[in-house]
Amino acid sequence: MKSKGMWFLLTGILIGGILVLLAVLFNGTWNHNNNMNQDHMMGNDSSTGQMGDHMMGNGGPTGHGATQNLQASDEPTQPLPIPTALQPDRVTGDTVYYTVEATKGTSRFFKDGKKSETFGYNGNLLGPMLELPKGKTVVIDTINRLDEPTTFHWHGLVIPADMDGGPHQAVAAGKHAQVRLDIDQEPSTLWFHPHPMGLTAEQVYKGLAGLLYVTDDAQSGLPNDYGVDDIPLIVQDRLFTDNGELDYDAHMNVDGTTGDTILANGVINTTFDVQTETLRVRLVNGSNARNFDFTLSNGENLIQIAGDGGLLEKPVPLKTISLTPGERAEVLIDFSQVEDDVSLEADGVTFTTFRVGELDKTSIDIPTTKTRERSTDEKADRRLTLFGMGNMVSINGKTFDPERIDIEAKRGDTEVWEIENKPDMMGGMTHPFHIHGVQFRVISRDGSPPADQEKGWKDTVAVAPDEQVKIELTFTKTGTFMYHCHILEHEENGMMGQLKVTE
Ligand code: C2O
Ligand code: CU
Ligand code: CU
Numbered sequence: 001m002k003s004k005g006m007w008f009l010l011t012g013i014l015i016g017g018i019l020v021l022l023a024v025l026f027n028g029t030w031n032h033n034n035n036m037n038q039d040h041m042m043g044n045d046s047s048t049g050q051m052g053d054h055m056m057g058n059g060g061p062t063g064h065g066a067t068q069n070l071q072a073s074d075e076p077t078q079p080l081p082i083p084t085a086l087q088p089d090r091v092t093g094d095t096v097y098y099t100v101e102a103t104k105g106t107s108r109f110f111k112d113g114k115k116s117e118t119f120g121y122n123g124n125l126l127g128p129m130l131e132l133p134k135g136k137t138v139v140i141d142t143i144n145r146l147d148e149p150t151t152f153h154w155h156g157l158v159i160p161a162d163m164d165g166g167p168h169q170a171v172a173a174g175k176h177a178q179v180r181l182d183i184d185q186e187p188s189t190l191w192f193h194p195h196p197m198g199l200t201a202e203q204v205y206k207g208l209a210g211l212l213y214v215t216d217d218a219q220s221g222l223p224n225d226y227g228v229d230d231i232p233l234i235v236q237d238r239l240f241t242d243n244g245e246l247d248y249d250a251h252m253n254v255d256g257t258t259g260d261t262i263l264a265n266g267v268i269n270t271t272f273d274v275q276t277e278t279l280r281v282r283l284v285n286g287s288n289a290r291n292f293d294f295t296l297s298n299g300e301n302l303i304q305i306a307g308d309g310g311l312l313e314k315p316v317p318l319k320t321i322s323l324t325p326g327e328r329a330e331v332l333i334d335f336s337q338v339e340d341d342v343s344l345e346a347d348g349v350t351f352t353t354f355r356v357g358e359l360d361k362t363s364i365d366i367p368t369t370k371t372r373e374r375s376t377d378e379k380a381d382r383r384l385t386l387f388g389m390g391n392m393v394s395i396n397g398k399t400f401d402p403e404r405i406d407i408e409a410k411r412g413d414t415e416v417w418e419i420e421n422k423p424d425m426m427g428g429m430t431h432p433f434h435i436h437g438v439q440f441r442v443i444s445r446d447g448s449p450p451a452d453q454e455k456g457w458k459d460t461v462a463v464a465p466d467e468q469v470k471i472e473l474t475f476t477k478t479g480t481f482m483y484h485c486h487i488l489e490h491e492e493n494g495m496m497g498q499l500k501v502t503e
Pocket of ligand 3: 393490
């Protein structure tokens with residue numbers, strides 16, 4: 001009798017606790033700096049699973065709740081804008097000087113819509129492309145012309161932490177800061193975006209994102225005529241008000257802000273006139289939270305030649321290329337056998353149409369790279385557990401604390417990290433895991449070797465629910481670097497830690 005009463009009491013407490021947690025979860029009132037009690041959350045998966053499904057309604061496999069479905073837009077098409085290749089202020093010897101200003105502007109996204117306030121680098125929306133020649137030093141004067149702090153983060157660049165533009169390098173409104181970047185990594189498509197504490201997701205959503213191309217003469221076999229046979233596509237999803245305005249506050253979702261409309265280089269429904277048989281497209285998933293599956297409307301392959309940090313071991317023909325927020329892929333599209341227009345689709349929705357006319361012959365020679373073979377059962381030096389959703393996200397049970405160093409390492413060390421995505425009671429979601437200051441190799445996914453398109457340098461890696469991804473990284477630069485989930489709202493909610501590399 002006595003033990004039965006106790007059992008009821010305990011069950012009551014457990015159910016009560018779960019209800020409180022659910023209430024906190026859906027109200028979004030959890031204190032950001034609280035370390036969540038992970039064991040408690042995980043305690044009773046089976047009994048809460050059903051309740052979760054019921055409450056969440058139509059959450060898709062990778063998200064919870066209010067994930068917007070992408071819709072084709074009937075906006076009239078416009079030529080794809082190609083971001084300006086930023087001209088250096090000057091070049092002296094081995095140093096290239098640029099100026100990058102974060103500014104406020106306005107943009108009209110719909111022909112009959114109202115203008116929105118947007119942010120851009122050196123313009124109204126998005127930013128220019130900066131060429132970073134391998135082996136050179138690039139000095140950038142960064143200027144914050146916003147009314148709020150920002151930072152200038154060079155995503156994917158292997159540089160010391162004090163130049164990296166993480167949350168510790170805030171530039172106050174109206175201030176300047178100069179960075180010196182020694183470019184010493186493989187040719188690749190990187191990007192830059194803000195990273196200030198609490199404002200990253202909103203500033204990116206409003207338009208702050210630009211391109212960084214690490215270049216090297218050795219890549220001459222690939223199409224590299226910028227804007228002609230080598231084009232960038234910064235792909236983002238956005239939600240608009242009935243007036244056609246962007247309104248982050250109205251649409252912000254703690255689990256990742258998604259939209260129903262796809263933009264390529266900031267524009268809805270774009271066209272690009274193909275002039276050469278082979279087109280090189282540099283895809284950047286610049287969305288706050290959405291994973292994109294890219295396909296061609298004619299069902300042909302995209303040939304992926306590079307990932308986040310440079311070339312792949314070999315070109316990989318793929319019907320579908322999946323990118324999580326922050327990831328990039330360079331692809332070649334072969335138009336030599338194509339007569340009609342071909343569209344690029346994300347999740348089956350057309351957003352950029354390639355118009356094919358007379359094509360110049362191209363002869364290309366695809367360079368490749370060799371990655372070091374690592375055994376898939378390499379022992380992990382560290383284990384990082386990604387967990388949660390919405391406001392209750394964590395890494396190893398902790399939320400971000402700028403005063404706490406989570407991982408210490410020595411410069412020159414090589415480590416194997418195992419990143420695990422622990423599913424939550426709703427089944428969990430994919431977290432794109434990103435590390436500053438390094439390019440790493442994927443060693444294994446759930447014990448199997450990575451797919452060919454992940455055999456190359458990476459700085460952001462998708463980790464699906466219940467998946468374990470092993471990576472190998474070598475620390476070559478010193479300072480305190482961030483690692484985090486690149487769903488920007490998760491990052492804001494504390495799904496971020498600090499890695500300190502010392503001499
Ligand atoms: Cu692209 Cu820490 O970010
Ligand atoms: Cu980064
Ligand atoms: Cu996440």
